[in-house]
Amino acid sequence: PCAAGSDLRGNLHPPQSGSTLSVNALKRFLLPEGWMLKGSIQLRPYQIEGVNWLVRCYEVQHGCILGDEMGLGKTCQTISLLLYLTKKITNKERFLILCPLSVLSNWKEELERFAPGLSFVTYIGNKEERPKLQQNLKEQSHFHALLTTYEGSSFSSPFPFLYEAHRLKNQSSLLYKTLSEFSVGFSLLLTGTPIQNSLQELYSLLSLIEPDIFPREQVKEFVEYYQAIEKESEPAKELHNLLQPFLLRRVKSEVAAELPKKVEVVLYHGMSALQRKYYKAILMKDLDAFESETGRKVTLQNVLIQLRKCVAHPYLFNGVEPEPFEIGDHIVEASGKLCLLDKLLSFLYAGYVMLESRR
Structure with a gap:
């Protein structure tokens, strides 16, 4: 399948609705006494908009994808969402955060740094250690979030999902099939490249957050229908409208032009x-x-x-x-x-x- 059109790589704005919480109301609710981000850290306007959109998605219980460009604070927005929900929700709902092992320590540091009032449990260990970890988990009844790796998601969980989508673009993978079997009311995916190379990968993400709307078996029809988006404007516009309720993407050039561009220098080295x-x-x-x-x-x-x-x-x-x-x-x-x-x-x-x- 061909790559998505360049006009889809820009700002996919959230749907405008009169029922959406106002920015001022969200600010007041996000940062009450004891729940403000550590150090009185203020969210940028586009981040407030992002959290507002995430809250609305949660309230109507439909899955969503936060696809902001790398460096725009997806983790910070997600932690703000958790702070908001743990203060607002009265049924003591817990959240499951799934991420690659390589960024688990970063998630842990960010939670401790930005949200010291948010209690979380880290679940990580090899196959022999997991039974004991699960027993300890059952004994810990007071926590807001469970932080674990993709490999740690093998146990059954009723928690809402918040996960980084690095390895979730392949419907044939064992991980994807395992997560698809879970029944949750709300799922949030974090990815800096929601529309990168393949319509099939995009559909895999959509199918994971909303399987009833995007059935796995219809991926072929989806790809065939929208594969002309680079050559024709009408399919591109239609796909843009289709994604709008489920995907929010902003890029630095539009919302944070003052941030320096990322410069990568790759150095190759040998092994000892x-x-x-x-x-x-x-x-x-x-x-x-x-x-x-x-x-x-x-x-x-x-x-x-x-x-x-x-x-x-x-x-x-x-x-x-x-x-x-x-x-x-x-x-x-x-x-x-x-x-x-x-x-x-x-x-x-x-x-x-x-x-x-x-x-």
Whole structure:
């Protein structure tokens, strides 16, 4: 299928409705005593509009996608939504936040930073540890949100979903099928690229938040009907109107032109001898190479994830770091990425000293 038209990459405004909460009312309700974002952090006008739209979607119980460009504060808007709902809702509803393991710590830090009054539980562990974690979870009755990874979503949950959509664009994936089986009244997806390369991926997201409106089996008809949006204006306009109640997307150039553009510089690095050893062991599924001093062997259920861990640092695997676990040069030398970073920091520090000496 062809890519979505460029006119769909812009601002998909929320539907205008007289029943939508006013911005001033939302401000007063979002930041009451004890619930304001830590440090009296004020949301930008477009963020207030975004939270307002999310609240309205929740009130009418239809799923939605917050597709703001990266850097516009999707996490902050979502936390504000949680603050609003935990104060307004009287039935003590809880929320399930699903995200990749790579950003789970960031979510935890943001919740602690922006919403110290919001209680949450982090659910993460391997297959052997999860039964105990679930038992502990049952004993903790006072929390607003459960923060976990995609892998931790394997247990049945009646909670409303708030999840980052990195791995939810493929209807054939096991994760997608698992989440599709859950019955929830409200789902919120966060993604910086809702309309990127494929109409099929877009439909997968829509089908996940509103399966009754966008049945999975109709994806082919959807793609065939709208695949002419780059060449013809009418299908593009129709798709824009169709997405309007479900998708809100803003870009920096429209709502935050003062923010600097994101600059990415990709640097390639090699691997240390230790990394090459374990990288090969993962590919060969040689579990003996990962046997720790305690005799426990790690599990290599997801090869790609394990390879990423190995490339980041081999000490991420239990039993690889030598005792007595002291901080030293060996931590840097064991990782090609840290070796490169160490060199970069040396150059940066040298430049800083030079600037200081010129003053």
